[in-house]
Amino acid sequence: MPESPYFPHPTRLTDDHLKIFFERDAVLVARDLIGFDLNVAGCGGPIVETEAYRPDDPASHTFRGPTQRNRAMFGPPGSVYVYRSYGIHWCLNFVCLPGSAVLIRALEPRLGLATMQARRNSIDPRQLCSGPGKLCAALDIAIGLDGLLLDTPPFALTSAEPATTATGPRIGITKNAEMPWRFGLAGSPYLSRRFP
DNA sequence: CGGAAGATCCTCT
DNA sequence: GAGGATCTTCCGG
Numbered sequence: 001m002p003e004s005p006y007f008p009h010p011t012r013l014t015d016d017h018l019k020i021f022f023e024r025d026a027v028l029v030a031r032d033l034i035g036f037d038l039n040v041a042g043c044g045g046p047i048v049e050t051e052a053y054r055p056d057d058p059a060s061h062t063f064r065g066p067t068q069r070n071r072a073m074f075g076p077p078g079s080v081y082v083y084r085s086y087g088i089h090w091c092l093n094f095v096c097l098p099g100s101a102v103l104i105r106a107l108e109p110r111l112g113l114a115t116m117q118a119r120r121n122s123i124d125p126r127q128l129c130s131g132p133g134k135l136c137a138a139l140d141i142a143i144g145l146d147g148l149l150l151d152t153p154p155f156a157l158t159s160a161e162p163a164t165t166a167t168g169p170r171i172g173i174t175k176n177a178e179m180p181w182r183f184g185l186a187g188s189p190y191l192s193r194r195f196p
Numbered sequence: 197c198g199g200a201a202g203a204t205c206c207t208c209t
Numbered sequence: 210g211a212g213g214a215t216c217t218t219c220c221g222g
Contacts, residue, residue, distance in 0.1 A: 051203070059203070061218095069218060086204050087216030093203085103203055133204045172203055192204095202218090209211085 010037070011159045014151045018078025021159075026052040026100035031183045033094070033102060035163035040139040041154035043112030045129070047104060048185040049192055051170045055099030058175035062099040072147045074098050080155070082136075082146040089133030092141050094150065105171070105182075106130045108190040109138065131192040166195035 006020045013021065022029055030052035038044045053060040061070040061083065072081040073095055081093040081101050093101035109116050109128040116128050116138040129135040136142070150157045164186045169178060171193060184191050 053203070061203080064219085067219075083203085084217060086202060086214085088214070089204050091203060105203085131204070170203070174202090198220105198222090200218105200220095202216105205214090207211105207213090 009159045009161045013157045022077035022096050026054050026096040026102055029096045030102040034165050034185050035160035037158040039156040043116050043139050045108040045110030047107045048188040048190050049106035050183050051103040052181040053101055059173040073101050079149045082143055090136035090142050091132040092136055105132045106192050126189055168195045
């Protein structure tokens with residue numbers, strides 16, 4: 001069972017908490033984030049699926065050093081990195097140690113359900129945020145939020161008690177694909193995919 | 197400067 | 210389960 005005894009739960013994370021929690025190995029942060037509540041301008045819910053990316057990882061955007069696109073991944077711990085995926089979708093990451101980040105892959109849509117349903121053109125809660133691109137569409141996340149801190153609007157992040165997590169290989173990558181750096185809330189119906 | 201690959205999603209079969 | 214949409218990024222030449 002993961003432990004994150006850095007502050008009591010639930011805590012709405014402010015600057016001190018962000019540094020304490022995110023200035024760590026992205027793999028640990030990815031695991032500990034499961035269950036944390038993400039609120040983006042009144043929409044969101046508990047995070048149920050994450051993936052870790054590190055600079056020593058060929059699958060990471062930072063593997064070959066800083067570029068224009070990935071510069072936010074070298075920003076302060078607890079800021080966000082937003083990038084375009086396949087020319088169509090946006091993906092949201094939380095920055096950890098320099099050059100590392102956690103991809104937010106899915107959450108349980110709880111707050112602002114009607115707004116998210118309208119943005120996604122879907123009614124089924126299981127279809128709203130069950131994937132990194134879907135999640136950004138539902139929460140209206142785009143490049144304009146790149147680099148912002150998680151304790152500033154439109155973001156708010158609230159901690160939660162450690163959850164029982166499932167672990168497995170990351171999704172949709174070809175390099176370093178065997179590393180088990182995907183984490184999920186065990187048994188959640190809001191995952192992008194089941195765990196093996 | 198060209199081109200291939202890409203941390204995805206939707207539709208159709 | 211396969212294939213297409215769609216376009217930015219980055220690397221090689």
